[in-house]
Amino acid sequence: MFNKILIVNRGEIAHRIIKACRELNIVSAALYSEADREALHVRRADESYLIGPSPAKDSYLNKEKILVLAKEINADAIHPGYGFLSENADFIKMVEDSGITFIGPSSDSARIMGEKLSARRLMGKNDVPIVPGTTESVRDAGEGMKIAAEIGYPVMLKAASGGGGKGMRKVLSPDLFEISYDRARGESAKAFGNDEVYIEKLIIKPKHIEVQILGDKYGNYLHLFERECSVQRRHQKVVEEAPSISIDGNTRRKLTDAAINAAKSCSYYNAGTVEFLVDRSMKYYFLEMNTRLQVEHPVTEMITGIDIVKEQIRIAAGEKLSVRQDQVSIRGHSIECRIYAEDVDNNFAPSTGKITHHRLTSGPGIRIDRGIDLMSEVPVYYDPMLAKVITWGSDREEAIARMKRALAEYQISGVITNIPVFNWIFKQKKFLDGTFDIEFLDTEFLPLVPRKWKEIASEEFEIVAALAGALIKTGEGEAKLKRTSVPASNQWRNLNYE
Amino acid sequence: MNELIVNVNGRKRNVLIKEKGKVEIEGKLYSISMTKIGLTSYLLRYGNRVYEIAARRDNANQFEFLIEGNYFDVTVNTPAQEATNNLMSQESLSAGISSVRVPMPGLIIKLKKKPGDPVSAGEPVLLLEAMKMENEIRSPASGVIKEIFFNEGDPVEKDSIILSIE
Numbered sequence: 143m144f145n146k147i148l149i150v151n152r153g154e155i156a157h158r159i160i161k162a163c164r165e166l167n168i169v170s171a172a173l174y175s176e177a178d179r180e181a182l183h184v185r186r187a188d189e190s191y192l193i194g195p196s197p198a199k200d201s202y203l204n205k206e207k208i209l210v211l212a213k214e215i216n217a218d219a220i221h222p223g224y225g226f227l228s229e230n231a232d233f234i235k236m237v238e239d240s241g242i243t244f245i246g247p248s249s250d251s252a253r254i255m256g257e258k259l260s261a262r263r264l265m266g267k268n269d270v271p272i273v274p275g276t277t278e279s280v281r282d283a284g285e286g287m288k289i290a291a292e293i294g295y296p297v298m299l300k301a302a303s304g305g306g307g308k309g310m311r312k313v314l315s316p317d318l319f320e321i322s323y324d325r326a327r328g329e330s331a332k333a334f335g336n337d338e339v340y341i342e343k344l345i346i347k348p349k350h351i352e353v354q355i356l357g358d359k360y361g362n363y364l365h366l367f368e369r370e371c372s373v374q375r376r377h378q379k380v381v382e383e384a385p386s387i388s389i390d391g392n393t394r395r396k397l398t399d400a401a402i403n404a405a406k407s408c409s410y411y412n413a414g415t416v417e418f419l420v421d422r423s424m425k426y427y428f429l430e431m432n433t434r435l436q437v438e439h440p441v442t443e444m445i446t447g448i449d450i451v452k453e454q455i456r457i458a459a460g461e462k463l464s465v466r467q468d469q470v471s472i473r474g475h476s477i478e479c480r481i482y483a484e485d486v487d488n489n490f491a492p493s494t495g496k497i498t499h500h501r502l503t504s505g506p507g508i509r510i511d512r513g514i515d516l517m518s519e520v521p522v523y524y525d526p527m528l529a530k531v532i533t534w535g536s537d538r539e540e541a542i543a544r545m546k547r548a549l550a551e552y553q554i555s556g557v558i559t560n561i562p563v564f565n566w567i568f569k570q571k572k573f574l575d576g577t578f579d580i581e582f583l584d585t586e587f588l589p590l591v592p593r594k595w596k597e598i599a600s601e602e603f604e605i606v607a608a609l610a611g612a613l614i615k616t617g618e619g620e621a622k623l624k625r626t627s628v629p630a631s632n633q634w635r636n637l638n639y640e
Numbered sequence: 641m642n643e644l645i646v647n648v649n650g651r652k653r654n655v656l657i658k659e660k661g662k663v664e665i666e667g668k669l670y671s672i673s674m675t676k677i678g679l680t681s682y683l684l685r686y687g688n689r690v691y692e693i694a695a696r697r698d699n700a701n702q703f704e705f706l707i708e709g710n711y712f713d714v715t716v717n718t719p720a721q722e723a724t725n726n727l728m729s730q731e732s733l734s735a736g737i738s739s740v741r742v743p744m745p746g747l748i749i750k751l752k753k754k755p756g757d758p759v760s761a762g763e764p765v766l767l768l769e770a771m772k773m774e775n776e777i778r779s780p781a782s783g784v785i786k787e788i789f790f791n792e793g794d795p796v797e798k799d800s801i802i803l804s805i806e
Contacts, residue, residue, distance in 0.1 A: 196795075197747075332774065491744025491798060492770060499680065499694055499706070522745045522795045550708050553681070553694040561709025600710070604653075605670070606691045607705045607712040608646040609663055610684055612655045613674050614695065614703065615716040616642055 143459050144168050144219045144243070148212045149187065151223030152202060153513030154529055155435070156183035159221050162451040163188075171217055173208065175201030177521040182513055191215065196523045202226045205233045212242055219243040219458060221451075225525065228434040229256050245458040247433045251408045255431040259302050259340055265428045268407040270400045273298075273419065273427040275342035283320045286341060290319060293343045299323060301330035302338035309333055310377060312344060345427060347579040348419035350374065351386050352432075353401035354442045354450070357411045358457045364467045365398040366442045366450070369415075373567065375490075375583045380560075381567060382438035383477045384445050387538060387576040393424045404431055413439070413454045419580075437480065437530070440511060444476035444534040475538040477545050479564045483526040483557040487592035492526040495519070498556035503548040507534040507541070510552075520557050528554065542568055563587070566595050645722045647715040738781035739801045746770030748794050748802070757785045759805060766802060781805050 146169040149156045156172055160183065163170035172187030177196035184190040191211055194201040203226055212220055220237055222228035228246065231253035237244040246252065255261045263277045274293055279302050280286040290297045290313065299322055301309025309330035311322040323339070331337035354366040370386035371379045389397070401416035408431075415436050417429040439450045448465065456464065483493040500516045512529035520526060531548050535541030546568055549561055566587065572578045587595060642657040656664040663670050672686040682693045694706040701721065705712040717725065750767040753759055764776040765785075783805040790802055 485744075485798075488743060488798075492746075494745045494797070499696075501678075501681065501694065522747070522797075551692055553692070553706055554709075555694060555696075555704075555706045555711070558711065559709050565708060596710075603691075603707045603710050604648045604651065604712065605665060606684055606686070606693070606707055607648045607714050608653050608655055608665060609670060609672055609686065610674065610682060610693050610695065610705060611646050611648070611703050611714040611716045612642075612644050612657060612663065613672075613684075614682070614697070615644065615701065616657060 144455070146171055146189075146215065146217045147219045147221050147245070147455070148173065148208075148215065148217035149183070149221050149223065150202065150208055151221075151226055151228075152178055152181060152183055152524065153527065154511045155223040155437075155513075157186055157513055158511050159223060159451055160186050160188075162449065162455060165449075166452060166455060168455070171215055173202075173211060175523070177519070177523055180517075180519065182515050182518060189215065196521065198226065198523060202524075205230075205236055209236055209240055209242075212237075213240065217242060219245050219455070221245040221455070222434065224434050224437055229432070231256055243458050245412070245454050247408075247410055247412045247414065251410045252433045254408050255410075255433050257303060258300065258430060259338075261431060262340075262428075264407050265404060268403050270404050270407070270428045271426060273342040273345060273429070276340045279338035279340050280323070283323045286323055287316060287319050289341050291316065293341065296344040298342045298344045299326040299339050300342060301326065301334055301336070302340055303334040303336045304330060309339065345419045345421055347581055348421045348427075349386070349388050349578075350379075350417065350429075350580050351389065351397065351420050351426075352415050352417040352436075353398050354436075354439070355401050355405045355410075355414050355416060356450070356453055356457070356463060357405050357414070358463045359411045359460060360462055361406075361409075362463045363402045363405055363410075364463060364465065364470060365401055366446045366448060366470060367472055368394060368397060369438055369441055371438060372578055372580045373573070373583060374580050375588070377580075379438065379480065380583065381477065381479055381564070381573075382441055383475065383538070383541070384441040385472050385475065389420065389424070393420070393426070397426055400426070400428070404428065411457055413450050413457075437527075438478050440509060440530065440532045441476040441478050444509070444532060445472050445474055446470055447473065474534055474536045475541045476532060476534045477538075477541045478530050478532045479545060479549065480527055480560075481529045481531060481552075481554070482560045483520045483528050484560050485558045486560055486563055487596075492522065493520070493558040494522045494526070495557050497528075497554060499553060500555075501551075501553040503531070503551035505544075505547070505551075507544045508548045509533070514554075528557075528559065542574075562596060562599065565599060643719055645717045645719060647717075648712050650713075737786065737804055737806055738783065739804045740765055740777060740779060741799050741801050742768055742777060742796055743798065744768070744770045744775070745796060745798045746775070748790055748792055748796060749774065751788060751790075751792055751803075753785045753788070753803070755785050755787060759783060759785055768796075777802070779805060 148171045149159045160170040170187045172190040173193040174184045175196045227233040231249045234244050234249035262272050265272050296314045299311040311326040313322045326339045327337040349372045353368050357363045369384045371382045373381035404416045415432040418426045420426045485491045485493045497518045509532040514528045533541050533544040644655045646655045674684045677683050684691045696704040703714040746768040749769045759779045760782045763779050765779050766777045768775045786804040786806040788803040
């Protein structure tokens, strides 16, 4: 087993990995940018090192500096988390060449799956169904229009080296093709340094269902069932759950088989996720494989009891999978809400600043994976996800009830959060009965932004605010305090926030 | 009996505290109870629901509340205080120079104008990277760029004034 792991990430996922290291008695080393000097992951790690200036390209993405640091501090492995360098095949190759172990797949697996077209070709060869479309990039708009006409509109333009919704354009009709093509190329070039795009048929109102797999270095594979991540805003996941309530046992078997096939086809080891689109008739299509830990991995951990991060570390250290497929089963239901510092009514702008109040929630079935605590700064440079609230229940209804309770108790102030959005989602019939698809938020929620989506709830909360204001001013609440009060000078009480 | 005018996020309501646990808002009677459960938190019960409130008191009359992720600016005045405030409030208008503000925090990736350049209303003047996307910020007015306060590559806060137009 490793002695020291360098965690090349920040925020909640760095914090999550630190916890896994601690349980395995491995020294955790964090790195941080100037903007993150006081960040939670820096304080929680066993060791931490300044890596560079605030912009990600000078710090969390600076491959050379990171490797020099890893050697200097005698780290024997690097955990990349998600995002940043986690799927960067060049970085993985550099780590491999340096003799340090990368906690992830081989650079070859990452490269083939990271290049969407080579992944599509590989899946085609291995009987994993792909979305109809090209397996080569489109040379120019003219060729693209010819292909689109053959496949039939609407089509989707996607970045060959894409991910996370960037460089993706829906094209509804031929007259919009050229402009969408140029935009998709421009965005791809900017985001990935590669302007190649390809065409896929647009699957109408599908669900996004993905399968978590684990593979070791000895060719053993297992799946940890599926997650449903159809609640998305412009291809960014907002709520995830496991298992999916939309698929039956037969579809589940087909999806999980296909996922393992996908992993085998690139000799994959590490934890990985194979994403599918599933249409109304339960036809499924390979979307992409994420060769890393996913943001939403906790919901799978909750229903299977398997610690995916620790499995990743063990696999990287050369251990065999610790469980067999027949020992894994689904227990109960789990939901995750991604808490972002964003101002929904101001075009979802990130809300940066200092966390001036942070009271956690707890109780049965609740887990918080967070990157913040009281007085944390939310810098402008990075993704503004603050925390993930994950709940478990014996069934979906209980998981949702616990989530509602958790979100009513969890208080974060200093920045604006998207917590009210979840209250809206959990009131929607489509969410509750499982008929939602990946267009659910875009077609039902976005037209109500700004403010309309809040109107009903706001009236209720405004009355509560008015009542509370009146009572506090007249001293009503204070009178009762005498029974429960603790002197303000009792400093340890502030530590309750932790 | 205690009469108050409560302003919640800009909307005023008349609140009557009648007796213990009975409050009337705009003619509707509420049975409530409230307990302070921490230095800055309260538990308020009404109807069949319980609300947890994080509260910050700015001064004797002003509060900020956080209720299930929603912020509320609350001002509580007596009728006498309210009358005084009304007399004092006079808006003044300014004119002449317009400015370009950014609606969200981000990084300035491109400034398309320099001081002295003419600009027309609706014309893009800068590219702001926020939420991993490029956003075009347009000029609200026509005129000539007077001054630019930031450089390309600078991070900016929400509502920062980037340039002025005369």
